[in-house]
Amino acid sequence: MGRRQRNKQGDPAAFGDGSKKKAGAGGKPAPARSVGGEKVGAGAKRKRNAEEELPKAAKKAAPAKAPVKTALKKKAPAPAPESEDDDDEFEGLEDSEVEAGADDGVQNMDDWEDVDSAGEDVGKAKASLFDNSDEGSGMDEDEFDEDEMMASDDDEDAFDSEMEDDDSQGGGAMFSDDEGDLEQLRLANLEAMSARLDAKAAKEKEDAEAELLQTNIVPPRPEGILPTEEELTPDLAIIQTRIREIARVLNDFKSLGEEGRSRSEYTEQIIQDIATYYGYNTYLAEKLFNIFSINEAIEFFEANEVPRPVTIRTNTLKTRRRDLAQALLNRGVNLEPIGKWTKVGLQIFESPVPIGATPEYLAGHYMLQAASSFLPVMALAPQEHERVLDMSAAPGGKTTYIAALQKNTGCVFANDSNKDRAKSLVANIHRLGVRNAVVCSYDGREFPKVIGGFDRVLLDAPCSGTGVISKDASVKTNKSERDFMLLSHLQKQLVLAAIDSVDPHSKTGGYVVYSTCSVTVEENEAVVDYALRKRPNVKLVPTGLDFGREGFTKFRGKSFNPKVVHTRRYYPHVHNMDGFYVAKFKIMGPYKAPAKDEGGDEEDDVPMAFGADGEEADEAVKRDDGYKFDEEEDRALIEESRKKLLKKKGVNVRAGGAKKGKGPKEKVEA
Numbered sequence: 001m002g003r004r005q006r007n008k009q010g011d012p013a014a015f016g017d018g019s020k021k022k023a024g025a026g027g028k029p030a031p032a033r034s035v036g037g038e039k040v041g042a043g044a045k046r047k048r049n050a051e052e053e054l055p056k057a058a059k060k061a062a063p064a065k066a067p068v069k070t071a072l073k074k075k076a077p078a079p080a081p082e083s084e085d086d087d088d089e090f091e092g093l094e095d096s097e098v099e100a101g102a103d104d105g106v107q108n109m110d111d112w113e114d115v116d117s118a119g120e121d122v123g124k125a126k127a128s129l130f131d132n133s134d135e136g137s138g139m140d141e142d143e144f145d146e147d148e149m150m151a152s153d154d155d156e157d158a159f160d161s162e163m164e165d166d167d168s169q170g171g172g173a174m175f176s177d178d179e180g181d182l183e184q185l186r187l188a189n190l191e192a193m194s195a196r197l198d199a200k201a202a203k204e205k206e207d208a209e210a211e212l213l214q215t216n217i218v219p220p221r222p223e224g225i226l227p228t229e230e231e232l233t234p235d236l237a238i239i240q241t242r243i244r245e246i247a248r249v250l251n252d253f254k255s256l257g258e259e260g261r262s263r264s265e266y267t268e269q270i271i272q273d274i275a276t277y278y279g280y281n282t283y284l285a286e287k288l289f290n291i292f293s294i295n296e297a298i299e300f301f302e303a304n305e306v307p308r309p310v311t312i313r314t315n316t317l318k319t320r321r322r323d324l325a326q327a328l329l330n331r332g333v334n335l336e337p338i339g340k341w342t343k344v345g346l347q348i349f350e351s352p353v354p355i356g357a358t359p360e361y362l363a364g365h366y367m368l369q370a371a372s373s374f375l376p377v378m379a380l381a382p383q384e385h386e387r388v389l390d391m392s393a394a395p396g397g398k399t400t401y402i403a404a405l406q407k408n409t410g411c412v413f414a415n416d417s418n419k420d421r422a423k424s425l426v427a428n429i430h431r432l433g434v435r436n437a438v439v440c441s442y443d444g445r446e447f448p449k450v451i452g453g454f455d456r457v458l459l460d461a462p463c464s465g466t467g468v469i470s471k472d473a474s475v476k477t478n479k480s481e482r483d484f485m486l487l488s489h490l491q492k493q494l495v496l497a498a499i500d501s502v503d504p505h506s507k508t509g510g511y512v513v514y515s516t517c518s519v520t521v522e523e524n525e526a527v528v529d530y531a532l533r534k535r536p537n538v539k540l541v542p543t544g545l546d547f548g549r550e551g552f553t554k555f556r557g558k559s560f561n562p563k564v565v566h567t568r569r570y571y572p573h574v575h576n577m578d579g580f581y582v583a584k585f586k587i588m589g590p591y592k593a594p595a596k597d598e599g600g601d602e603e604d605d606v607p608m609a610f611g612a613d614g615e616e617a618d619e620a621v622k623r624d625d626g627y628k629f630d631e632e633e634d635r636a637l638i639e640e641s642r643k644k645l646l647k648k649k650g651v652n653v654r655a656g657g658a659k660k661g662k663g664p665k666e667k668v669e670a
């Protein structure tokens with residue numbers, strides 16, 4: 001191996017005897033203190049001093065740092081060799097250093113001369129140190145205290161100044177004058193410094209990583225900001241108590257109302273509380289609240305939480321109530337008659353079998369039907385052989401009752417605009433053995449253009465269903481102001497169509513019954529009042545029902561036709577049946593549409609029904625425009641169908657001289 005190569009990458013140069021001596025009292029090798037491990041002792045101090053604070057000449061002489069460091073690291077752990085070759089080694093080192101410096105092209109020979117001379121100076125300084133060490137442990141434990149070494153930068157500074165001082169003082173006492181020792185010490189110092197710098201860099205890296213980790217740490221997720229379901233759930237007990245208390249105050253506001261608080265504040269709060277407590281949208285809660293006195297409103301809302309009795313209607317086309325009751329009793333059904341007001345109704349308390357699937361049901365002996373649903377048919381009181389129109393008939397509870405009252409005579413036109421629902425209508429008609437029904441599916445507003453001249457018309461109108469909330473709780477939240485406007489408008493159009501579909505000359509009839517399963521005024525009294533205004537040829541007559549509340553003639557500042565008092569309201573909390581409304585009109589004569597200049601315009605109610613929605617209002621006006629009946633055309637159509645019917649029955653139409661405006665029934669009878 002050439003010298004140059006050996007000097008660059010060769011085995012660590014062994015410390016000479018001096019270094020071995022100085023390693024410790026016990027002759028332990030130097031590395032424990034001088035180099036290598038994390039705990040860097042005196043060597044570290046020295047290394048730093050040597051590298052950073054070496055006399056300028058030495059610094060100048062130092063070749064490129066890295067190779068030196070590497071060499072030191074390799075050398076460090078090795079115990080100081082005790083062989084005779086040490087001197088050679090030192091010589092080699094000396095040579096190699098010279099060569100290395102020259103080879104690297106960093107220093108020139110002059111530099112190395114400086115180094116040597118500097119080394120001599122430093123060597124002087126080292127001597128006393130080693131001498132001292134000889135006296136004790138070889139290294140001054142205090143001076144090279146490891147902890148102190150590692151303590152802080154200040155310590156380093158202290159070392160720096162120490163070295164400078166030593167240097168400035170000539171440093172003679174610090175180093176031995178042995179060339180090998182000097183070099184070894186210098187290398188040891190460099191190694192120690194290198195180790196210390198490494199340790200420092202490692203520490204800095206570790207700190208930086210820790211800091212990065214800290215900054216990268218996802219901050220803890222804050223909890224409890226959003227309310228829990230429990231927190232969101234209003235305390236119903238508190239609300240219920242407040243409803244009662246506000247009701248008490250409102251009932252005697254003069255004495256109990258808090259000073260400075262208005263009645264409307266209490267009212268707003270109780271409506272809000274009712275909406276929350278019973279689960280209504282505020283709009284509907286207010287609308288329903290306003291129908292009743294305060295206490296009754298609460299009763300109404302309460303009653304909507306309880307199911308109504310299950311009731312059935314005996315199909316008298318197939319059986320008698322007594323027989324049906326017996327048959328069901330035999331099956332273990334617990335029942336009793338609904339009340340005196342009906343001869344066909346039964347209330348079911350308990351049934352071991354589904355009441356919609358008994359053999360009696362399948363055989364059509366009864367219809368599962370709410371008690372309230374009997375009322376409009378009872379009010380209509382269809383007669384045998386009459387022509388009856390059930391304008392909104394599906395699923396047919398009332399149609400089949402009409403047919404039963406007619407004993408399957410005459411004719412009932414069962415119409416429903418919804419074709420799907422019309423299917424269930426057909427099914428019920430078949431099951432109950434109705435044979436006088438004609439099922440059709442028109443928009444009711446097309447009557448009587450489709451066909452007219454009926455003795456009686458039932459308009460069980462499409463409505464909001466506010467009377468059947470106990471059956472369909474979705475009504476509580478899915479009805480908006482707009483729905484009520486649209487429904488009310490449709491109901492007004494339908495009721496005019498129903499009235500106009502009646503034969504004004506009917507000998508046995510001439511009636512229209514208007515009903516809804518809603519309790520709101522705009523769907524009931526307001527519609528009836530509208531019809532009375534629009535059709536001066538009709539009047540309201542008593543329903544014939546001997547129970548039920550009178551309809552409103554005044555409501556929240558609005559006055560209706562006083563005859564509205566003949567209409568009837570039914571409530572869950574009062575009658576233990578679905579909320580219902582029934583009105584009965586008598587058609588007194590043909591309707592003569594007044595000329596436009598006489599105010600004969602059926603559109604005047606439209607804007608009210610549609611509020612602010614201009615487009616909807618326009619649409620409604622258009623529909624109303626189309627809602628002008630051509631009486632002549634109607635008459636011709638009725639006459640034509642009458643002739644066909646008579647011909648079918650074998651009556652000589654020409655000879656019979658059928659009179660205009662008479663229904664088929666009268667003709668046949670004639």
Ligand SMILES: C[S@@+](CC[C@H](N)C(=O)[O-])C[C@H]1O[C@@H](n2cnc3c(N)ncnc32)[C@H](O)[C@@H]1O
Nearest residue numbers: 392393394395396397398417418443444460462
């Ligand atoms: C209250 S339900 C009728 C219930 C039926 N009378 C009974 O007792 O089984 C109202 C009916 O009106 C129908 N309807 C809605 N709009 C209509 C319209 N413009 N013309 C005719 N029927 C309509 C609906 O399809 C619905 O079946």
